[in-house]
Amino acid sequence: MKNIFLLLLLVLSLLAGLGTWSVVTRLNEQVTTRFEGRRWELPARIFGRPLELYVGRELLADDLQQELDLLQYVSTPSVAKPGEFRRAGNSFTVHSRDFPFPEGLQEAAIVNIKIIDNRISSLSDGQSLRQLDIFRMEPLLIASIYPGDNEDRLFVRLDDVPYLFAETLLLTEDRKFYQHAGIRPLAILRALLANIKAGRTVQGGSTLTQQLVKNFFLSSEQSIGRKLNEAVMALLLEYHYSKEDILESYLNEIYLGQDGKRAIHGFGLASRFYFERNIDELSPDQIALLVGMAKGASFYNPRRHPERARSRRNIILGKMGKAGLLSKGEVQGLQRRSLGIREGVPSGITPYPAFVQLVRRQLKRDYRDEDLQSEGLSIFTTFDPVFQKRAEDGLQKVLADIELQRNLPKGKLQGVFVLCSADQGEVLAVVAGRNPRQAGFNRALDMRRPVGSIIKPAVYLTALGQPEKYNLLSTLYDEPLRIPVQGGSAWQPENYDREFYGPVSLLTALADSYNVATVQLGMELGVDAVVKTLQSLGVDDEIAPYPSLLLGAVELPPLTVLQMYQTIAAGGYRTQLRTILAVTDMQNTLLQRYPLLVEQAVKPGPLFCLSRGLMEVCQSGTGRNLVNLLPLSLSVAGKTGTTDQLRDSWFAGFSGSHVAVAWVGRDDNRTTNLTGATGAMLVWAAVMSQIRTTALELQAPDSIEFYYSDVAAGNLYADYCEPGELLPYVRGGVLPVVVRCGSRGLQSERLRTREDRYEKVPQSTMQKLFRIFQ
Amino acid sequence: MKQMVIFFFLAFCLAVIQGCSVPGYRSATPYRQKYETPLKTFHSGAEGGWAARRPGGAVVTKIQEQAWQLMEMGEFAAASQRIERGLRIAPKDEFLWSQLAQVRLEQQDYEQARYLAAKSSDLAGRNVSLISKNREIILEADRLSSQQ
Numbered sequence: 001m002k003n004i005f006l007l008l009l010l011v012l013s014l015l016a017g018l019g020t021w022s023v024v025t026r027l028n029e030q031v032t033t034r035f036e037g038r039r040w041e042l043p044a045r046i047f048g049r050p051l052e053l054y055v056g057r058e059l060l061a062d063d064l065q066q067e068l069d070l071l072q073y074v075s076t077p078s079v080a081k082p083g084e085f086r087r088a089g090n091s092f093t094v095h096s097r098d099f100p101f102p103e104g105l106q107e108a109a110i111v112n113i114k115i116i117d118n119r120i121s122s123l124s125d126g127q128s129l130r131q132l133d134i135f136r137m138e139p140l141l142i143a144s145i146y147p148g149d150n151e152d153r154l155f156v157r158l159d160d161v162p163y164l165f166a167e168t169l170l171l172t173e174d175r176k177f178y179q180h181a182g183i184r185p186l187a188i189l190r191a192l193l194a195n196i197k198a199g200r201t202v203q204g205g206s207t208l209t210q211q212l213v214k215n216f217f218l219s220s221e222q223s224i225g226r227k228l229n230e231a232v233m234a235l236l237l238e239y240h241y242s243k244e245d246i247l248e249s250y251l252n253e254i255y256l257g258q259d260g261k262r263a264i265h266g267f268g269l270a271s272r273f274y275f276e277r278n279i280d281e282l283s284p285d286q287i288a289l290l291v292g293m294a295k296g297a298s299f300y301n302p303r304r305h306p307e308r309a310r311s312r313r314n315i316i317l318g319k320m321g322k323a324g325l326l327s328k329g330e331v332q333g334l335q336r337r338s339l340g341i342r343e344g345v346p347s348g349i350t351p352y353p354a355f356v357q358l359v360r361r362q363l364k365r366d367y368r369d370e371d372l373q374s375e376g377l378s379i380f381t382t383f384d385p386v387f388q389k390r391a392e393d394g395l396q397k398v399l400a401d402i403e404l405q406r407n408l409p410k411g412k413l414q415g416v417f418v419l420c421s422a423d424q425g426e427v428l429a430v431v432a433g434r435n436p437r438q439a440g441f442n443r444a445l446d447m448r449r450p451v452g453s454i455i456k457p458a459v460y461l462t463a464l465g466q467p468e469k470y471n472l473l474s475t476l477y478d479e480p481l482r483i484p485v486q487g488g489s490a491w492q493p494e495n496y497d498r499e500f501y502g503p504v505s506l507l508t509a510l511a512d513s514y515n516v517a518t519v520q521l522g523m524e525l526g527v528d529a530v531v532k533t534l535q536s537l538g539v540d541d542e543i544a545p546y547p548s549l550l551l552g553a554v555e556l557p558p559l560t561v562l563q564m565y566q567t568i569a570a571g572g573y574r575t576q577l578r579t580i581l582a583v584t585d586m587q588n589t590l591l592q593r594y595p596l597l598v599e600q601a602v603k604p605g606p607l608f609c610l611s612r613g614l615m616e617v618c619q620s621g622t623g624r625n626l627v628n629l630l631p632l633s634l635s636v637a638g639k640t641g642t643t644d645q646l647r648d649s650w651f652a653g654f655s656g657s658h659v660a661v662a663w664v665g666r667d668d669n670r671t672t673n674l675t676g677a678t679g680a681m682l683v684w685a686a687v688m689s690q691i692r693t694t695a696l697e698l699q700a701p702d703s704i705e706f707y708y709s710d711v712a713a714g715n716l717y718a719d720y721c722e723p724g725e726l727l728p729y730v731r732g733g734v735l736p737v738v739v740r741c742g743s744r745g746l747q748s749e750r751l752r753t754r755e756d757r758y759e760k761v762p763q764s765t766m767q768k769l770f771r772i773f774q
Numbered sequence: 775m776k777q778m779v780i781f782f783f784l785a786f787c788l789a790v791i792q793g794c795s796v797p798g799y800r801s802a803t804p805y806r807q808k809y810e811t812p813l814k815t816f817h818s819g820a821e822g823g824w825a826a827r828r829p830g831g832a833v834v835t836k837i838q839e840q841a842w843q844l845m846e847m848g849e850f851a852a853a854s855q856r857i858e859r860g861l862r863i864a865p866k867d868e869f870l871w872s873q874l875a876q877v878r879l880e881q882q883d884y885e886q887a888r889y890l891a892a893k894s895s896d897l898a899g900r901n902v903s904l905i906s907k908n909r910e911i912i913l914e915a916d917r918l919s920s921q922q
Binding site: 052054055056057102103133134421422423424426570571573593595596597598599600604656657699700701702 | 831832833836837851852854855858859861862863865866874886888889890892893895896897899905
């Protein structure tokens with residue numbers, strides 16, 4: 001009997017041993033699999049452009065201040081830590097932060113910047129005072145792409161965590177962290193007795209390792225089974241991994257708050273979320289507050305329960321004092337401080353949804369959604385937050401002004417403004433509406449509206465691309481025109497003011513946006529040829545080759561128009577508009593670079609002549625009011641566009657370094673009573689006059705030669721002559737008749753015809769007014 | 775008449791000698807000598823001159839220098855990145871565009887080399903030396919791409 005009992009005990013022990021072994025093996029696998037693999041799904045982070053600082057750079061002191069504010073730098077007299085700066089008039093001392101650029105880590109540095117006459121006059125290292133050639137600030141984080149579980153975290157390495165932070169954490173959460181093996185049975189027993197005595201939970205006995213296990217692998221269920229699993233897993237974790245590894249994981253795993261759907265995990269993100277500082281920039285009281293929150297992030301939430309959070313912080317400060325981490329005086333001083341929580345911390349929702357949407361579309365070509373949500377990628381983009389701000393402000397102000405001046409219903413007008421660099425096609429700002437923070441329908445990318453006359457440059461470029469037939473002085477006939485339409489009545493295009501101007505130069509027809517002359521020219525060239533030109537300029541959309549296309553009866557999104565004008569602004573060298581420059585992984589290894597690629601889409605000679613024509617638009621044509629709206633020195637080129645019944649108002653144009661497109665209209669597609677010049681052009685000018693851009697100075701390519709030309713008469717002069725102006729012609733192309741200075745009218749058939757047939761026709765007052773306002 | 779013939783003969787001989795002395799495009803000459811245009815050589819520093827007048831000032835010159843060094847080390851991707859950084863400061867700088875064309879040529883992206891060299895020439899105005907250098911790049915790109 002005794003033997004049977006012993007045998008049974010043995011079998012039972014064996015079974016229990018086997019069962020335990022199997023559980024331990026399963027838990028072991030769970031622990032190692034998670035720890036060996038990727039521990040967290042880390043969101044991708046999208047950054048804007050870094051601000052480059054160098055001597056000679058045009059920069060307003062207030063612009064630099066704005067950049068520092070956006071980057072959440074703190075103004076202090078001492079400038080002791082990264083993320084701090086001091087301003088004295090137009091001189092700045094900035095302590096930059098470490099930043100992993102795609103080319104490598106740029107370490108934090110103190111930089112002195114002096115601005116005189118709106119230019120950087122001196123740039124030096126704050127410590128050695130050595131002059132610096134160039135320095136760049138870290139770029140602004142503009143958006144994150146979160147994992148499906150909406151956990152957001154900013155991974156920090158243990159080495160990057162200040163000593164005081166780690167010590168305070170261990171002091172508060174697990175004093176014996178470096179001595180135990182994962183669990184502390186005596187502490188558990190002590191806590192158990194204290195809790196039984198109090199009748200509620202007043203003390204915790206979990207080690208930091210157990211807390212990590214609970215957060216990482218287990219639910220918050222309170223049961224003996226879960227507690228046992230927690231203990232076993234804590235032991236296993238300690239067996240397999242170093243203390244440093246476990247501590248680093250804890251620092252990054254812990255839950256520390258909520259921002260809408262976004263869960264704030266880890267001290268790295270929490271320090272930015274509550275203080276807008278990096279973890280290595282925190283003061284002792286800020287450290288105490290965050291460490292105190294580990295006990296219960298919701299309960300001690302400093303935004304919702306400031307008193308509770310303050311009292312908890314002061315307890316931690318007291319502990320720090322007792323442990324000798326702070327002096328008694330320091331503790332007393334710090335305990336009196338306010339919480340210092342920054343209000344209005346950028347939410348997880350991007351403030352720039354329109355631009356980010358464009359980035360995500362371009363990312364989708366190369367990356368899966370899962371990778372973007374989990375691999376901790378850094379995406380470096382072309383976004384310029386200062387330009388974006390100017391564009392948002394400009395659009396909002398001009399639309400409000402127009403509504404006020406014209407007694408239009410408030411808030412009915414909508415607008416778009418898109419901006420890119422001229423030669424590189426880097427998209428710098430995207431404003432998709434009056435409320436730029438609102439995500440949703442992206443007018444800049446997805447709105448398709450008839451483009452009106454801003455399409456005309458394609459017609460004129462098609463002509464100028466045949467220099468053996470056309471030049472800027474070629475005569476076009478702005479006369480009544482009937483174009484038969486298959487199965488319908490003939491189309492009779494009209495000018496905006498319903499007048500006809502007779503024989504005019506190609507340059508004048510472009511500058512004054514004559515519809516009939518343009519249609520006449522387009523029909524001569526063939527609509528298919530114009531479609532081809534549009535495609536060369538970067539319009540990928542399918543376009544039906546109807547004659548009405550010549551006047552812009554084609555619906556395009558503003559971004560496509562921007563692409564078209566980028567090709568023109570870049571002298572015919574098209575660059576696919578781009579937002580992404582590089583992508584790096586969590587280890588800062590370069591995954592992909594998006595290099596500058598250009599394509600010679602149009603011959604430079606004809607393009608140069610067209611650009612000269614577009615400058616004329618802004619000097620004496622439909623865009624002549626720009627002379628009053630822009631700084632005197634800022635010469636630009638561009639084209640107005642107005643659609644039927646004044647529904648859409650467009651302006652597309654470029655300076656020496658930037659291309660921009662503005663649209664104004666209504667979402668319900670009703671009339672705005674605005675032409676291109678009285679609506680979108682005002683927005684365009686308001687923004688362009690506020691950004692740092694350069695005047696347009698056309699550089700003639702080798703294939704261009706200049707002659708003194710009489711635009712009205714359509715003649716060339718052999719040499720300088722009073723009514724003549726220097727105009728470009730493609731070398732080897734057809735040239736107008738050359739006349740002697742003084743014999744202008746005698747030899748100009750165009751002038752004679754105009755005098756005989758058109759200039760004697762009286763204009764009604766209304767027609768004259770129309771012309772003025774156009 | 776006889777003196778004229780001798781003069782033209784000597785001039786012809788000198789021209790031939792001069793022509794033969796131009797190094798081949800893919801000779802062992804270092805990049806700087808092989809590519810850098812002799813008409814406008816940039817020097818950083820405070821002595822004024824072209825570097826100071828150049829759009830973007832001395833910093834563009836410095837960036838260009840760094841890019842040359844990277845090219846000499848065979849670090850073409852890094853050189854390209856550096857030049858693009860320079861172009862953000864001075865987008866119409868014909869020398870940077872030409873240098874980028876050279877980088878693309880080395881990266882065997884012949885189409886880009888041609889476009890970039892052509893763009894540089896369009897921006898070069900009357901800088902015949904740079905235009906001629908760009909023409910060389912285009913010819914070389916044509917030759918190499920035809921061998922592929």
